[in-house]
Amino acid sequence: MKVKWLINAVVMGCSGSVFANTGPIISGPDVSVVLDGFYQDGQRAFSHRDEGFGLGHTELGLTGSVDDKFRGVLTGIFESHHGSTEIELEEAFIETLALPAGLKIKAGRFLSEFGYLNSKHTHEDAFTERPGVYRALLGSHYFDDGIQVSALLPTEFYLAVSAEAFSGKKMDAGFDDPATVGVVAGKIETGSDIGDSNSWMLGLSVLRNGNGHMQFGEHDHDHSEHEHGGHDHSSHDHGEHNHGPAYTGRMLYGADLTWKWAPQGNYKYQNLRFTAEYLYLDDLYDERFSSLDGAPSSLSGFYGAFVYQFNPNWSVSSRYSQFDHMSNHDVHGHGDHAHGHFVDEQLKEIDFAIAWHSSHFGVVRAQVSQQDYLDKRDNIVSLQYIMTFGAHGAHAF
Amino acid sequence: MLFNLTRLTGWLLALLSLPAHALTIFACQPDWASLAKVHAPEAEVFSATTAFQDPHFIQARPSLINKMRQADLVICSGAELEVGWLPELQRQSRNAKVSPGGEGLFFTTDYVAVLDKHDHVDRSMGDVHAGGNPHVQFAVADMINISQALSEKLQQLDPKRAAQYLQAGEAFRQRWAAKMLIWKNKALSLKGKKVVGYHATYRYLFAWLGMTQVADLEPKPGVSPTTAHLTQLAKLDPGNIYAIVYASHQNSQAAKWLAGRTQLPMIVLAQSVGGNEQSYDLITLIDNSINLLLAKH
Numbered sequence: 001m002k003v004k005w006l007i008n009a010v011v012m013g014c015s016g017s018v019f020a021n022t023g024p025i026i027s028g029p030d031v032s033v034v035l036d037g038f039y040q041d042g043q044r045a046f047s048h049r050d051e052g053f054g055l056g057h058t059e060l061g062l063t064g065s066v067d068d069k070f071r072g073v074l075t076g077i078f079e080s081h082h083g084s085t086e087i088e089l090e091e092a093f094i095e096t097l098a099l100p101a102g103l104k105i106k107a108g109r110f111l112s113e114f115g116y117l118n119s120k121h122t123h124e125d126a127f128t129e130r131p132g133v134y135r136a137l138l139g140s141h142y143f144d145d146g147i148q149v150s151a152l153l154p155t156e157f158y159l160a161v162s163a164e165a166f167s168g169k170k171m172d173a174g175f176d177d178p179a180t181v182g183v184v185a186g187k188i189e190t191g192s193d194i195g196d197s198n199s200w201m202l203g204l205s206v207l208r209n210g211n212g213h214m215q216f217g218e219h220d221h222d223h224s225e226h227e228h229g230g231h232d233h234s235s236h237d238h239g240e241h242n243h244g245p246a247y248t249g250r251m252l253y254g255a256d257l258t259w260k261w262a263p264q265g266n267y268k269y270q271n272l273r274f275t276a277e278y279l280y281l282d283d284l285y286d287e288r289f290s291s292l293d294g295a296p297s298s299l300s301g302f303y304g305a306f307v308y309q310f311n312p313n314w315s316v317s318s319r320y321s322q323f324d325h326m327s328n329h330d331v332h333g334h335g336d337h338a339h340g341h342f343v344d345e346q347l348k349e350i351d352f353a354i355a356w357h358s359s360h361f362g363v364v365r366a367q368v369s370q371q372d373y374l375d376k377r378d379n380i381v382s383l384q385y386i387m388t389f390g391a392h393g394a395h396a397f
Numbered sequence: 398m399l400f401n402l403t404r405l406t407g408w409l410l411a412l413l414s415l416p417a418h419a420l421t422i423f424a425c426q427p428d429w430a431s432l433a434k435v436h437a438p439e440a441e442v443f444s445a446t447t448a449f450q451d452p453h454f455i456q457a458r459p460s461l462i463n464k465m466r467q468a469d470l471v472i473c474s475g476a477e478l479e480v481g482w483l484p485e486l487q488r489q490s491r492n493a494k495v496s497p498g499g500e501g502l503f504f505t506t507d508y509v510a511v512l513d514k515h516d517h518v519d520r521s522m523g524d525v526h527a528g529g530n531p532h533v534q535f536a537v538a539d540m541i542n543i544s545q546a547l548s549e550k551l552q553q554l555d556p557k558r559a560a561q562y563l564q565a566g567e568a569f570r571q572r573w574a575a576k577m578l579i580w581k582n583k584a585l586s587l588k589g590k591k592v593v594g595y596h597a598t599y600r601y602l603f604a605w606l607g608m609t610q611v612a613d614l615e616p617k618p619g620v621s622p623t624t625a626h627l628t629q630l631a632k633l634d635p636g637n638i639y640a641i642v643y644a645s646h647q648n649s650q651a652a653k654w655l656a657g658r659t660q661l662p663m664i665v666l667a668q669s670v671g672g673n674e675q676s677y678d679l680i681t682l683i684d685n686s687i688n689l690l691l692a693k694h
Contacts, residue, residue, distance in 0.1 A: 068498055071488075098493040102466060152466050152491050158459035160489075191459030196447060199458045260456060268451035269648050312621040359620065360481075361520060389520065394485035397458045 029064035029072075030391030034123045042380035045347050045373050046135035046246050048081055049128070055080040056384070057122045059090070063393065070094050073110075075121075088243070090143055102152040111143045113150070113162045113187045114205045116256035116277055118142055124395060126273075126307040126355070128367050128382045131321035132347045133279050133301025137252060139244045144170050144183065160189045170244045172211040179210035191258075191397070196265040201397055205254035212248040214285045216331040216338070247299055247325060250283035258397070268312060276304040288333055293341035299325045301347075315355045323347040348372040362387040420555050423465050423495070425473035425483065426452060427670040428534035429505060431678045433472055436544065436565050437551050439558070443468075448672030449646045452478055453524065453619065457485035465490035468501065469554055472547070475504025476511060476528035501554060506531055508546045509539040512600055524619025534669055535602035537577060537683060544570050576680055584687050587639075593630065593661070595622075595643035595652060598668060602686060611638065614651045622651035631658040640693050644668035662693045 036056035043051045058078040065071050075091035093108030111119045117130060118141050130140045146166035153159040168182015185208070191201030255278045262271035281299040289295060303321030310316070324346050331340030353367035367382040419439035424430035430444035443464050446452055452474070455461075465471065465486045473479050487496045494501040511529035518527040533539065548566030552559040588607035595614040603610055612633060616626035640662045641652045649665070656663050666686045667676040676682040 065497070097496060099491070102491045104491050152462070152489070154466075155463075158463040160459075160462075189459075193458065193460045196449075199456060199460065201459050260458070264449040264646075265447065265455075266450045266646055267454040267456060268646075359520070360524070394457060394480065394482050396485055396489070397456055 029062045030393070032059070032061040032063070032388060032390040032392060034059035034061075034121070035387045035389075036123060036384070038128060038382055038384040040128070040380055040382035042378055044129055044135070044349070044369065044371060044380060045132060047129055047140075048079075048243065050081065055085075056128070056386075059121065059123065061091075061391075061393075063391065065097070066094065069096060069098050071097055102154060104150050106148040106150070107146075109143060109145045110148065111141055112164055112166070112183075112185055112207070113148070114138070114142060114185050114207050114252075115254045115279070116201075116203060116258055116275055120396065123386045123388065126305065126315070126317040127319060127351050127353055128365065128384045131277075131301075131303035131305075131319065131323075132349050133277075133303060133321060133323040136246045136323055136325065136347075137248075137279055137281055137299075137301070139170065139246075142170065142245075144168065146181075146183070158189075158191050160187075162187045168209060168211055171209050171248055172244075173209075173213055173248045174215040175211045182209060182211045184208050184210075197261055197263060199260050199265075199397070201256075201258045203254075203256045205256070207252040207254075209248055209250055209252065212250045212252075212283070214248055214289065216285075216289065216328060216333060216340070218333045247281060247284075249281040249285075249299070251281070253280040253282070254278065260397070267309075270311070271309050273307040274305070276302065278302040288336065288338040289331065292331065292338055294326065294344065295342045296326050296344065299323075301325075309357075313357050315357065317351075317353045317355070319349070319351040321347075321349045321351075345374065346372075358387075361389065361392060419558065420469040420551070421467050423468035423471045425471070425479050426534060428679055428682070429472040429474070431670045432543070432547065432569075433470075435569050435678070436547050436562060437555075437558075438565065439561075446669075448667055448669035448676075451646055453481060455479070455482045457482045457489065461486055462489045465495060466492050468492060468495050470501045470503060470550065471495040472503045472505065474506055474531045474533055476506040476531035476533075477526040478506075478531035503547065503550050505543050506533050508542045509533045509536045509601075512604060513597070523615070523617025530597050530600045532598050533601060534679070534682070535599055535605075535686070537580065537602065537605045539601075540573055540679070541570050544573065572680065576683070580683060580687055584691065587687075587690055590639040591637055592639050593633070593641045593655065595641075595647050598644050598647075599642060599666065599686075602683075606687070606690075608639075608690075610642075614641075614643070614655065621648075627651060627655055630655055633659065635659040635661050640664045640690075642666060642690070645672035664689055664693055666690075 034057065036058055038056055039053050040051060049056060056079065059075055061075040063073050072094050073091050077088045077090045079086045089109060091110050093106050093110040095106040096104055099105065113119050117134060118138060122141065134140055144166035146164055148162055148164040150160065150162035164185045165181050166183040171183055172178045185206065187203060187205045189201065189203040193199045257276050259274040260271065279301050290297065301323035303319055305317065305319035307315055307317040326342040327345050329341050329343060331342065332338065350370045351367060353365050355363050355365040357363050363386045365384045369380045371378045371380060420437055422433045422440050422442045424433055424442065424444045426446055427444040427448055430442050433440060433442045445461050446455055473483060493499055506528065514529040515525060515527050518525050544566050548562050551562040584606050590608045591611045592608060593612045593614065594610040597618065612630050614622045616623055638661055641656055642664045643652045644666055646668050652663050666689055667673045667682055670676055670678055670682050673685065675685040
């Protein structure tokens with residue numbers, strides 16, 4: 001009996017090892033790493049990239065098929081901030097692979113489809129930081145826990161629509177009893193080619209933030225300081241700094257246009273990319289604050305960026321961006337009315353960057369930014385590398 | 398009102414009920430579009446790229462997403478040639494038929510005795526594909542195998558036209574086999590010739606003709622030519638080398654620089670079908686490539 005068991009074990013062992021050597025191997029998940037380090041001699045408004053040496057968006061990503069119906073994505077972010085390392089889960093979602101009628105459902109934590117830049121990982125960007133209006137209204141990139149349904153419509157031309165519902169906690173203006181589904185968003189997108197050399201894409205986005213009305217604290221809080229952010233997050237932040245937007249409102253609208261050109265559509269040697277986006281934030285606060293002196297009814301901003309890759313290893317980029325907003329001066333609620341006043345502010349930025357691409361997987365970038373803000377002009381020089389290893393997912397348009 | 402409703406319903410039905418059309422085929426390269434047209438003359442065939450585009454660097458743009466959405470069959474080279482854009486198109490087009498594991502996805506490298514496979518690939522080696530050289534539009538001997546497999550795939554996807562696909566495939570293979578004899582004879586004098594190439598684009602053609610690419614303008618696969626590397630190449634003995642060969646979509650600077658230094662002739666071949674006027678299908682692509690290789694000055 002014992003001998004038989006032993007023989008069985010040996011046979012099993014052999015067949016096992018034979019299988020391991022020659023049988024089909026289920027490939028593990030794709031692992032990708034993005035290393036992002038920088039040095040800069042200043043800090044931009046609404047940014048959490050500190051002055052000096054720092055680590056930007058250091059990503060560790062895992063991607064794989066769950067089965068023939070689902071795919072899973074997990075992306076963790078490591079960032080240095082004020083001397084400590086912060087870990088954040090940027091993406092943890094599943095998406096369907098085989099729904100009929102051009103449908104796809106995504107659930108978990110993911111980047112909202114709002115706008116053009118938002119759904120992209122920052123390592124794809126041509127600048128060290130996103131434009132001011134993105135930093136102020138979306139916290140550079142808005143990701144949250146929720147669900148998304150999207151569809152590619154059966155039209156002759158490209159027409160994609162998506163609808164999202166999120167917890168909205170990242171965009172909560174500081175309500176004591178926030179709505180459970182704080183944010184709902186929608187996007188419609190189209191695009192096409194003009195000849196072999198030109199391609200374009202146009203998108204319209206809308207985002208409704210149920211917890212978006214800005215809060216400025218009540219009268220018993222100390223508001224002697226001049227504040228530049230819109231709201232008071234102290235009740236929810238517990239002393240940590242916040243990656244969410246500095247300004248919120250009930251409605252955020254966006255329009256984006258992307259144009260890409262390469263001679264005969266050959267992107268290897270030369271190409272030019274242009275993107276412009278306009279963001280409009282409306283319905284900012286309740287009547288108590290909207291009736292105060294200098295209270296704007298909406299905020300808006302835009303940017304336009306060119307990236308010109310003139311050979312396989314070098315590219316230059318330039319961007320102009322503007323964000324029209326307000327600062328609050330001693331604004332606080334007082335029961336059914338409010339005190340204080342607002343003052344119009346404008347952030348203007350001009351960025352120039354030159355990047356050396358060591359290959360498709362490595363970039364070293366030098367960037368100069370001129371920032372006009374609060375009656376001051378700052379020139380900020382940044383040096384940055386972004387290198388990736390492991391699996392490297394295909395990029396969207 | 399009722400009339401309108403009936404009309405509207407009729408309209409919707411007309412929109413939804415698709416005509417019994419032949420297959421819609423999305424090809425990643427013009428070579429496979431050309432092959433598809435020969436094997437399925439009634440199909441609607443679209444090529445995602447042209448011979449003047451580097452197939453590694455294609456944008457996953459809206460027009461391609463929409464074309465892939467409509468495809469019954471996607472024909473690509475595979476072996477990671479399209480890894481920078483095909484997965485994104487598959488994901489965004491939401492077309493399970495042509496996604497990994499789908500029955501409408503066809504990689505030609507699956508039917509080729511692929512050269513230069515690597516057990517271990519590291520990015521420090523350059524843009525090396527572990528699955529081997531993917532530029533199989535020039536895998537002359539394997540085209541018979543690709544045709545056979547494609548013909549079977551078409552029959553499987555569209556059984557109603559099975560006889561037609563069977564016949565078209567057989568006719569192509571007969572023509573191709575006859576051409577192979579002609580090409581081999583014609584190109585006898587090319588046997589043993591050594592060339593300087595640009596990327597391993599013509600690896601299969603050279604191997605089939607008995608030629609060798611002894612040096613590459615790229616210091617490493619996918620890495621653009623550098624002055625230091627070209628200076629090294631300029632030390633090659635020109636007496637030993639037949640020509641510098643590069644493709645229609647590649648930058649001519651490096652080849653011209655080296656040609657200036659070494660007095661070696663340059664030959665520009667089509668990368669794919671459509672790369673020059675004479676190469677309008679797979680047969681004429683090989684015809685023309687051999688002619689150009691023979692006609693060096």
